[in-house]
Amino acid sequence: MKKSYSLLIPLLSLAFACQQNHDKEVQDLIETYRSELAPDKRVALWNIQFENDSLKGETDQIAGLGNFLAELNQQEIKYVNAVNQLPDESLGDNTKALVTISVANIRSNPKHSAELATQALMGTPLNVLKESDGWFLVQTPDGYLSWVDRAGIQLMSPEELEEWHVRPKVVYTKLTGHVWTNPAQEEMVSDVVAGDILTFEGENHNYLEVSLPDGRKGYIPSSESMLMENWLATRSTNPDQLISTAKQMLGVPYLWGGTSIKGVDCSGFTKTIYYLNGQVIPRDASQQVHEGEEVDTDKNWENLEVGDLLFFGEKATEDKKERVVHVGMWIGNNEFIHSRGRVRISSFDPNSPNFDEYELNRYLRTKRIINQKSDGVISVSELLNNE
Structure with missing residues (x-):
């Protein structure tokens, strides 16, 4: 033994x-x-x-x-x-969803106290991956993975989402407003913000009858909205429209995780500018920096064009990689617009009252995504037409 x-x-x-x-x-x-x-x-x-x-x-x-x-x-x-x-088999056929409120807060973990990761506008299609106690792990059109409360979405099968895609749509164009129960505006159905998507049901004098993704119906003023095909046809990333959209948001408060008129962080602001002008770009500054063509790293401002994205942060060293922490959009005349504390215009001209020495000192590079092939950038038309 x-x-x-x-x-x-x-x-x-x-x-x-x-x-x-x-x-x-x-x-x-x-x-x-x-x-x-x-x-x-x-x-x-x-x-x-x-x-x-x-x-x-x-x-x-x-x-x-x-x-x-x-x-x-x-x-x-x-x-x-x-x-x-994933998607988890417990979801059955409900592997798709639409945002049903003006702005859905999408969080890093399945609870209201969790960090705000991003936002999604009404009518945004989502991929649904799993559920946890009334919260759903979803993927937004820009690929972002995070959690949304069931109260803010309408679960759907792929077939139901496809049916929604082919129905006529309306885009809300004013910065903020409301859907009303009737043209007399006697009761509010929902608030709405620029970029929200609703289904077109008909016309009633100066109002459009619409339905929300969860089936609620109401009316919005015709002057505050556009039929989807007309809206898409007028989207452009030309300098005037980019500057106009950006300046309409001047003073909007900074909100970590915000990507809407209700509040924006730095990359949420640039993302919103481009979305309202027909382009879907990645969510975070550290993702946006990988798109498009590099046009400057040496503060040669004459090389920049309106719409270029400026990135800021910490330069690479022998011990650390480059760290991108902030982004803004060039608007010409040595100025850029960005969200820091609030949406504001800053200048690299030392003689300007808006001179921003802080951002100048942490400037890293500028990228151009307009008219550039980029895997992480798609048109809103591709998104909304389910292409």
Whole structure:
């Protein structure tokens, strides 16, 4: 017995060492796939772990998961697949949604006290991934992943969303306003903000009859709205329209996570300017900086054009990567408009009353996204026509 026992110990040690190597091999492969499929966790999920011969976690990268499992099988690694594939099967057919309120607050975690991550306007289509106690993990058209309260959305099947897409639409164009129960404006159905999308139901003198994505009906003044096809036809990123849109928001308060007229952070402001002029750009400054063509890094302001995006932050050093923390839009005459405390105009001219030495000192680069091919920029037409 003693001899058998003495042989068992090294065998167990060898098995343990093999298991450790096995675990490391799988974990390394998980990390390789994560870096390829989901390098930015704000827009892609690859939360997978390997424990006790079991793959756990969740992902929305379904094709990538299939390739990953195939590679494990090819290497003859044994495992139990317990990875939850999103959208979660508990949603059934309700894997789509529309925002039903003027501005939906979308948060980093499923609770009202969580950080505001972004916002979405009424009529914005969403991909729905899973549910947690009345909150839904959704993906916005710019790819952002975050949580929205069920009270702010209408769940739909892909077929129901497609039916909504083909119905005639109205875009609200005034900065703020209301949907009324009748043209006499006796009772409010909902507030609305610029860019909100409603379904067109008919005309009543100087009012349009509309329906909200959750089926509520009401009226908005014709002068405060446009039929979708007319609105899209008049969207342009020409200098005059970009400046006009941006200046209409002067004084709007800074709001971390805000992307609407109710409040904007720096990248939410540039995103809103471009959205109201027909372009959907990424959510955050650190994402926007990767789009378009670089036109300046040396403060040569003569190279800039209206609509160019200026990025600010910390320059790269031997120990740290560049850190982009702020963005604004160039409006010409050595000036740019941005949201810091409130939407404001700043200047790089030392003789200007709006001279902004603080931003000048942390200037990094300028990118041009107008008329540039860029994977992260799509037209509002593509978004709303489900192309």
